[in-house]
Amino acid sequence: MTDTGTAPNTPSVVERTRTIAAGAPVVAVHFLGRIAALVLGEEAVLLVPDKGDEQRLSLHGGGILSAASDGVSAITGGDDGKVFSTDAKGESRLIATDSKRRWIDQVAAGPDGAVAWSAGKTAFVQAGKGEPKSLDVPSTVGGLAFAHKGVRVAIAHYSGVTMWFPNAQAAPEVLEWKGSHHHVAFSPNGQFLVTAMQESALHGWRVVDAKHMRMSGYSARVRSFAWTAGGKWLATSGSEQLVLWPFQGKDGPMGKQPKMFAAFAVRVTAVACHPKQEVVAVGYADGTVLLVRTDDGAEVLGKKPGEGPVSALGWDAAGTLLAFGTEAGEAGVIDLG
Amino acid sequence: MSSDQASSEKLPVTVLTGYLGAGKTTLLNRILSEPHGKKYAVIVNEFGEIGIDNELVVGADEEVFEMNNGCICCTVRGDLIRIIEGLMRRKGKFDAIIVETTGLADPAPVAQTFFVDENVGRRTKLDAVVTVADAKWLKDRLKDAPEAKNQIAFADVILLNKIDLVTPAELREVEARIRAINPYAKLHKTERSQIALSEILGRNAFDLDRILDIEPEFLNTGDGHDHDHDHDHGHDHHHHDHGGLKHYHDEDMQSVSLNTDKPLSPDKFFPWVQKLVAEDGPAILRCKGILNFKDDPDRFVFQGVHMILDGDHQRPWKDGEKRNSRLVFIGRKLPEEKIRTGFETCVA
Numbered sequence: 001m002t003d004t005g006t007a008p009n010t011p012s013v014v015e016r017t018r019t020i021a022a023g024a025p026v027v028a029v030h031f032l033g034r035i036a037a038l039v040l041g042e043e044a045v046l047l048v049p050d051k052g053d054e055q056r057l058s059l060h061g062g063g064i065l066s067a068a069s070d071g072v073s074a075i076t077g078g079d080d081g082k083v084f085s086t087d088a089k090g091e092s093r094l095i096a097t098d099s100k101r102r103w104i105d106q107v108a109a110g111p112d113g114a115v116a117w118s119a120g121k122t123a124f125v126q127a128g129k130g131e132p133k134s135l136d137v138p139s140t141v142g143g144l145a146f147a148h149k150g151v152r153v154a155i156a157h158y159s160g161v162t163m164w165f166p167n168a169q170a171a172p173e174v175l176e177w178k179g180s181h182h183h184v185a186f187s188p189n190g191q192f193l194v195t196a197m198q199e200s201a202l203h204g205w206r207v208v209d210a211k212h213m214r215m216s217g218y219s220a221r222v223r224s225f226a227w228t229a230g231g232k233w234l235a236t237s238g239s240e241q242l243v244l245w246p247f248q249g250k251d252g253p254m255g256k257q258p259k260m261f262a263a264f265a266v267r268v269t270a271v272a273c274h275p276k277q278e279v280v281a282v283g284y285a286d287g288t289v290l291l292v293r294t295d296d297g298a299e300v301l302g303k304k305p306g307e308g309p310v311s312a313l314g315w316d317a318a319g320t321l322l323a324f325g326t327e328a329g330e331a332g333v334i335d336l337g
Numbered sequence: 338m339s340s341d342q343a344s345s346e347k348l349p350v351t352v353l354t355g356y357l358g359a360g361k362t363t364l365l366n367r368i369l370s371e372p373h374g375k376k377y378a379v380i381v382n383e384f385g386e387i388g389i390d391n392e393l394v395v396g397a398d399e400e401v402f403e404m405n406n407g408c409i410c411c412t413v414r415g416d417l418i419r420i421i422e423g424l425m426r427r428k429g430k431f432d433a434i435i436v437e438t439t440g441l442a443d444p445a446p447v448a449q450t451f452f453v454d455e456n457v458g459r460r461t462k463l464d465a466v467v468t469v470a471d472a473k474w475l476k477d478r479l480k481d482a483p484e485a486k487n488q489i490a491f492a493d494v495i496l497l498n499k500i501d502l503v504t505p506a507e508l509r510e511v512e513a514r515i516r517a518i519n520p521y522a523k524l525h526k527t528e529r530s531q532i533a534l535s536e537i538l539g540r541n542a543f544d545l546d547r548i549l550d551i552e553p554e555f556l557n558t559g560d561g562h563d564h565d566h567d568h569d570h571g572h573d574h575h576h577h578d579h580g581g582l583k584h585y586h587d588e589d590m591q592s593v594s595l596n597t598d599k600p601l602s603p604d605k606f607f608p609w610v611q612k613l614v615a616e617d618g619p620a621i622l623r624c625k626g627i628l629n630f631k632d633d634p635d636r637f638v639f640q641g642v643h644m645i646l647d648g649d650h651q652r653p654w655k656d657g658e659k660r661n662s663r664l665v666f667i668g669r670k671l672p673e674e675k676i677r678t679g680f681e682t683c684v685a
Contacts, residue, residue, distance in 0.1 A: 027426070041426040062392060063426030079395075079423055102396070103423060120398065139400050140416055158402055158415060180402045180415050198415070198454070199404060220455055 006290065012301040013291070017332040020048055025308075026325020030069030031316035032088035036323040036333050037074040038312070039067040045074060045086050048323070048333055059084045059092055066117075070109040071317055075117075077104030083117045095126060108153070110146030116153050118144055123155045125166040133166040143184035143195065156181035156195050161205070175205045177212065183223070188231035192252050196222040200238060202245075204252060213254045215245055224270045224313075228278055233259070233294050235280040237268040242282050242292055261297035262290050272313035272322070281322055283310025289324050306330045347462040350421075350434045351538055352447050354488040355469030356478050357440035360498040364469060364530035364537075365437060369394075373534055376431040378424050380417070382439045393431055395420055399439055401446045404453060411453065411644060412446040418454050425460050433538060434461065441484045444468075444491040445622065448642045451543075465542035468492035468522075469530065473502045476511050479518075479587075489515055490590050490622050490667050492522045493542035501528045509582060517585035519667060520553035520592055521625075545649050548625055548638040553594075593673050595664040595680045600631035602685035609679050610639075610646065618644030620671055626664035629654070631685035 025041035038046040042063050047055040060078030068075045073085045081098035095115055098104065102119035109115060114127040118141035126132040135155070143156035155162040160176040161184060180198035186207075187194070194204040194215075201216035202225065215236075222238035233244040234253070241263040245253040262268075262282055270283035278294040287306030290299050303310075308328030315322055320337035324330075355361045368377055378393040402415040417436065424434065436447055444466050451463040468488045471478075475497075478485035489495065495515060500508055508526070515524065523540075525532055541547040606628065614621060621643060628637040639648030654660050666676060 025426070063423060065423050065426065079426070103420075105419060105423070140398060140419060142415075142419075158400065178403075198402065198413075198418070 465540035
């Protein structure tokens with residue numbers, strides 16, 4: 001064992017926190033400008049402005065299963081079969097209702113307002129006007145992600161990822177790897193694609209030649225991962241410390257060891273990378289939030305331990321606001337400006 | 338299990354299996370419509386069959402996935418992992434979860450999901466596998482459908498349904514066939530799936546604390562539920578077998594039970610049982626045991642599904658309690674001699 005918690009002299013920004021009574025588990029948090037959109041486990045999205053009162057928007061007639069954002073709107077998918085888009089003014093738009101009222105398991109937000117979602121084995125994309133396009137994959141969709149440019153969607157499922165150009169005639173390409181793939185994301189430079197697997201591991205492909213990279217050694221399923229600003233490091237949950245995989249070179253992490261910081265007695269459950277600096281917000285199973293610098297592992301306390309695991313973390317685009325939420329319904333916005 | 342959440346806070350999950358047409362849907366409809374004051378989330382494989390509009394009825398696809406962990410029989414239900422995580426968003430809206438499988442399903446991947454996926458295991462616990470069997474047709478299905486035999490072998494509770502469609506002699510015959518495969522399950526004889534729900538829900542069959550007794554069920558006589566005798570004397574001509582079951586040997590699926598008064602050595606037992614399930618796990622559907630280790634004041638209990646074992650100290654042996662070790666394996670073409678001789682080497 002190394003550290004089992006924060007040292008007594010760790011600097012703290014806890015006093016800069018505005019505490020929010022979410023009243024329900026927080027599934028995700030996304031910033032729309034300086035407004036934090038806290039996506040709750042059931043029905044509602046809570047908009048928390050810089051100053052003034054929170055606004056609770058009841059959207060879904062049931063559980064909210066997934067959320068995503070492009071920084072302008074928050075997209076939510078529910079077990080009521082509906083997909084909503086909510087903007088910073090609190091205006092919500094119904095994007096789709098599943099014809100069979102199936103659960104909307106996954107959503108993704110893409111360039112120019114494009115939205116993707118999935119119900120069972122079917123992925124849908126709405127880009128621009130007109131009817132959404134759909135594609136069936138071999139098994140239930142575990143994750144969805146837009147590439148950073150153009151309309152290209154990565155659909156994670158059992159045995160690999162299907163790369164789909166909804167506007168092209170070409171047949172979708174499949175990146176294969178045995179096992180069940182969940183959360184999927186492209187690296188900021190678009191060169192790598194990474195999935196979190198049912199096993200305690202990540203799998204990656206170099207997009208240009210589908211070369212594999214396997215990132216393992218976790219004590220649990222990796223439920224949260226994100227690249228640091230500029231894409232140098234891939235920050236990941238799933239271990240009792242922050243695990244950072246190097247993505248500087250053209251080979252990504254192949255043949256390299258990860259860097260590890262901020263060791264704890266409990267697991268990392270959520271990560272969110274600062275949009276400009278080499279800093280990662282790290283949430284733990286006991287409710288602690290730390291800000292960790294990737295150069296040297298320096299730590300700043302963002303939130304003391306609480307009642308439940310940290311389930312949501314998010315930065316605003318300027319990197320001055322950090323919002324958090326837990327499974328037990330604790331939530332807050334830390335103003336670092 | 339590294340979970341620190343008390344098991345009482347976990348939502349119980351009942352797995353409902355049974356061959357096509359045995360009466361699963363009838364039972365589900367009863368669970369959903371009867372005034373029992375509890376709310377169940379139900380995961381079904383055929384949406385349309387349930388005639389009740391209920392927002393807590395969820396359709397599933399039975400996606401069985403292999404895990405990449407080198408364990409050849411370690412398959413899980415990927416769709417269940419996803420659905421249970423989704424249902425947890427609505428925690429507090431229901432008291433328990435029921436998973437209906439298709440008639441052709443193997444119950445093992447469903448059961449294994451609760452041991453393999455940490456997130457599912459942290460929030461829910463497997464309560465029991467309940468199998469509905471058709472009294473008239475089960476005998477035939479046991480001959481031609483390996484799935485039906487699997488479901489009987491795997492069960493903690495068996496509803497022998499549609500008994501109004503068979504004669505008392507036929508009923509005893511099918512019961513004997515069931516007992517040849519699985520002597521340990523609780524067996525209830527029903528018409529139109531009529532049963533007190535407390536007999537099938539909240540059984541804690543996978544709870545280590547509840548592994549108290551693993552004597553075969555059919556030895557427990559005089560429970561007052563069996564009224565066959567009344568009918569027999571009136572118009573049944575097979576008097577010679579009344580009051581007891583015929584003893585069949587099922588060539589394909591058996592149980593092996595082991596018993597010893599000699600204290601066992603944990604240093605010998607654990608390597609043996611781990612090697613056994615690693616080699617013969619595909620054949621072993623279920624196992625259970627209460628163990629008496631040398632110089633250990635506590636009973637050690639374990640249970641398993643194929644290659645997955647779960648065990649713990651349960652409670653101190655009581656004064657005057659007979660300290661012996663009992664193990665049961667249920668499986669397909671079990672290597673009985675290998676199991677017996679191997680077990681003998683575990684004596685301290």
